[in-house]
Amino acid sequence: MSRKLITGNWKLNGSLAFNASLVEALRAGLSAPACSIAVCVPAPYLAQIGGLVQGSPIDLGAQDVSAHEAGAFTGEVSATMLREFGVRYAIVGHSERRQYHAETDAVVAEKARLALACGITPIVCVGETLGQREGNQTEEVVKRQLAAVIHANGHCISEIVVAYEPVWAIGTGRTATPAQAQQVHAVLRAQLKAATPQAARMQILYGGSMNAANAAELLGQPDIDGGLIGGASLKAADFLAIIAAASRLVA
Numbered sequence: 001m002s003r004k005l006i007t008g009n010w011k012l013n014g015s016l017a018f019n020a021s022l023v024e025a026l027r028a029g030l031s032a033p034a035c036s037i038a039v040c041v042p043a044p045y046l047a048q049i050g051g052l053v054q055g056s057p058i059d060l061g062a063q064d065v066s067a068h069e070a071g072a073f074t075g076e077v078s079a080t081m082l083r084e085f086g087v088r089y090a091i092v093g094h095s096e097r098r099q100y101h102a103e104t105d106a107v108v109a110e111k112a113r114l115a116l117a118c119g120i121t122p123i124v125c126v127g128e129t130l131g132q133r134e135g136n137q138t139e140e141v142v143k144r145q146l147a148a149v150i151h152a153n154g155h156c157i158s159e160i161v162v163a164y165e166p167v168w169a170i171g172t173g174r175t176a177t178p179a180q181a182q183q184v185h186a187v188l189r190a191q192l193k194a195a196t197p198q199a200a201r202m203q204i205l206y207g208g209s210m211n212a213a214n215a216a217e218l219l220g221q222p223d224i225d226g227g228l229i230g231g232a233s234l235k236a237a238d239f240l241a242i243i244a245a246a247s248r249l250v251a
């Protein structure tokens with residue numbers, strides 16, 4: 001079993017004081033973790049967190065990246081700018097961006113392309129709504145979302161991270177069962193296998209109310225290579241417990 005990747009998504013949370021105490025508590029609680037770790041933070045805090053995580057096993061991540069390189073796009077932050085702040089990962093296509101900012105599959109694919117071009121690993125989120133799950137459309141939806149990114153990124157596709165995040169499980173306290181999650185991860189792995197010979201080593205994360213209590217079982221599934229964690233990443237003890245669960249799973 002390869003190293004897992006545990007990534008926090010802080011969403012629209014934080015302050016200079018809160019960030020400092022959270023990162024301090026994480027650093028104090030991490031002793032040689034056997035998994036990779038990142039925190040995806042609000043853009044204004046990238047410089048602060050970049051400094052706070054320096055010399056630690058925690059990588060810096062952004063929650064979004066512009067689909068444009070430069071120009072008249074007020075409010076946007078480009079991949080080049082993120083790179084200047086030492087960003088290693090950028091979430092693209094989070095369901096909250098798809099829902100509240102009308103991001104299409106094509107926009108998400110372009111964001112992934114621009115991130116890769118700057119040496120940033122895009123964490124490409126895919127996932128179905130409750131209605132789509134109940135309508136037996138889960139496979140069709142996640143495959144369509146991933147296909148757009150595969151199509152736009154050609155041979156670079158092996159450099160992305162995929163996150164399966166069922167929309168009905170995000171921030172709801174309702175988690176996909178390990179079997180439900182594994183089933184979709186296997187579908188995504190097969191789709192990646194058809195696109196690249198590197199698919200077996202690619203990381204497919206699960207996200208959706210992962211917490212200290214359910215992490216070990218979810219992360220123990222054969223095609224679940226890590227977690228994208230929202231709420232629980234804002235509590236040091238919970239995030240550390242998930243990291244510990246992931247670390248125990250390394251062969």
Ligand code: PEP
Nearest residue numbers: 170171207208209230231
């Ligand atoms: C997320 O925001 O990507 C997420 C999975 O949130 P939560 O863990 O709070 O469900």
